[in-house]
Amino acid sequence: MSTKDFLEKDYYKTLGVAKTAKPAEIKASYRKLARKYHPDANKGDASAEERFKEISEAYSVLSDEKRRKEYDEARSMFGGGFRTPTGTRPGQGGFGFDLGDIFSGAGDAGGRLGDLFGGVFGGGSGRTTAQNRPRRGADVETETTLNFGDAIDGTTVALRLTGEGPCPTCHGTGAKAGTVPRMCPSCGGTGQESRNQGSFGISEPCHECHGRGLVVDDPCPDCSGTGRAMSSRTIQTRIPAGVADGQRIKIAGKGLSGERGGPSGDLYVRVHVKPHPVFGRSGANLTVTVPVTFAELALGAEVKVPSHRGAPVTVRIPAGTPTGRTFRVAGKGVRRKDGTNGGLLVTVEVMVPKDLNGKARHAIEDLREATAGQDPREELLDRAKEA
Ligand SMILES: [Zn+2]
Ligand SMILES: [Zn+2]
Numbered sequence: 001m002s003t004k005d006f007l008e009k010d011y012y013k014t015l016g017v018a019k020t021a022k023p024a025e026i027k028a029s030y031r032k033l034a035r036k037y038h039p040d041a042n043k044g045d046a047s048a049e050e051r052f053k054e055i056s057e058a059y060s061v062l063s064d065e066k067r068r069k070e071y072d073e074a075r076s077m078f079g080g081g082f083r084t085p086t087g088t089r090p091g092q093g094g095f096g097f098d099l100g101d102i103f104s105g106a107g108d109a110g111g112r113l114g115d116l117f118g119g120v121f122g123g124g125s126g127r128t129t130a131q132n133r134p135r136r137g138a139d140v141e142t143e144t145t146l147n148f149g150d151a152i153d154g155t156t157v158a159l160r161l162t163g164e165g166p167c168p169t170c171h172g173t174g175a176k177a178g179t180v181p182r183m184c185p186s187c188g189g190t191g192q193e194s195r196n197q198g199s200f201g202i203s204e205p206c207h208e209c210h211g212r213g214l215v216v217d218d219p220c221p222d223c224s225g226t227g228r229a230m231s232s233r234t235i236q237t238r239i240p241a242g243v244a245d246g247q248r249i250k251i252a253g254k255g256l257s258g259e260r261g262g263p264s265g266d267l268y269v270r271v272h273v274k275p276h277p278v279f280g281r282s283g284a285n286l287t288v289t290v291p292v293t294f295a296e297l298a299l300g301a302e303v304k305v306p307s308h309r310g311a312p313v314t315v316r317i318p319a320g321t322p323t324g325r326t327f328r329v330a331g332k333g334v335r336r337k338d339g340t341n342g343g344l345l346v347t348v349e350v351m352v353p354k355d356l357n358g359k360a361r362h363a364i365e366d367l368r369e370a371t372a373g374q375d376p377r378e379e380l381l382d383r384a385k386e387a
Contacts (some may be wrong), residue, residue, distance in 0.1 A: 011058035011071065019072070023063065024114045030059040054237050064185035075140070137256035137265035141248070144269055146239065148276035149309065152334050154241030159269065162235045167229040170220035174227035179218045184209035237269060242334050244281060279308050284334045284342025290315075291351035307332045317347050322348040 013017050015029045018052045033055045035041070042048035061067045129169030146156050166172030175181045181191040186208035212227075218227025237251055248268050255265025273281075280287040290305045300319035304312040307329070315327050326347045333342025356364065 001221065008030065009058070010055075011062050014054050014058040015062060017062075023065075026062050028065070030055065034059075052082070134262035136262045137376070139268060140255040141185070141263040141268040141270060143272060144239070145272040145274060146243070147274055148281075150239075151243050151245075151273040152241065152281075152308070154239055154243075156236055156238050158234050158235050159267075161267075162230065162232040167220060167223035167227055169222040169229075170227060173364065174212075174216045174220055174223060174225040176216075176218040176220050179216075181214040181216045182211055184215045187213065189213040226340075239269070239271065240337075242284065242336065243271045244275070244283075245271070247271050250327055276308075278306060281334065282345065283347050284336050285328075286333045286342065287345045287347065289347045289349050292323075292338045292348045294350050294352075297348065297350060299321060303348075305344075307344055313344070317348060323348060 001049060006243060012021070015021075015026060015033065017026055017029050033315040034052065037048045037052040037055060039049050039052060041051075061071050069148045125305060132175050140161075142159055142161065144159060146155060146157070159359065167174070173181055180235050184191070184206060187193050187206035189246075191206050191209060192203050193210040194201050206213070209215050216225045220227070224228050233256060237249075237254075243249065249266040249267060249282035250269050253264045254267035257264050286308055288305060290303065293300070295301075296303060296317055297325065300321070301317050303317060305315050307313050310332065313329050313332060315329060317327075324347065325343050331347060332344035335341050355361070
């Protein structure tokens, strides 16, 4: 498996699961497909065998939490159709992102991701091969963390994007002021060299110019001849109201710059939402669990429950309500795009006191006596005997 595989193969599609699939779904789908295409069940069927291999490969990545994350990151970074380098060319005014930054923290996966990084940027500048057409910039993903309330109301966040651009001293040429780079004599400026290995011809970045196609005799002191320099920019981004934890927001045109006049890629912002100590979210509904007494459920009661950023609301509990029942308070949830509001889902939960004072203890003992004839498990025990 290579970086190229990561970019070109859609493992989710291979396993027939959504990108958001839970590990259990992935496992179930893998098992089903593996049974269907297993070589033992398809003797002599080469296409089934091929399919079985693909399924196994996809599962080996998606079943491993860490590798799945790497795979997702690689794909979200470069999109499905990303195939060729998009390094900053000398003199190009574009602003690239520092993928190394995004990849840092990949731990021992650094080898594979470093490979990817090198493949993408190493051959960036001097390539004069096939694609001289305008090329759309790659998509980029970043993350932001919001407070619970900001995610509900919408907010503006500052996203700091670290990027690699042309060195301001040498304007990206990599050559010291007053000198110019010359074409690499080894590869003739293509940045590529070919070598034969067995029956394959392999094309790889030129060892002389490291894929740039240019060599610098007198390097620029500020960028050591690379022609690139790190800088960062901050963009203000509006996060719409009602985003959920884990959601990805697309910001068109804020990804990597295009090449040769191609449009910029898009920026995707993965939103994390900090949990609230009291409220939860379920789509446009807010959720809250409210402790109640046995007496309140048995006899009925009106209880005050908190609402998010509002006055407490009163929920009427009818007599004989079981614990765990959920009541919906309309309009106290998250505002939807169409202007309507979700509800507040109030789940009641019996609170059993740890210490009972004498009077309460007597009352409960009396209750036990008064209900001694009722076994709440009688029906359960009967039904358990059914075949
Ligand atoms: Zn420079
Ligand atoms: Zn060269």
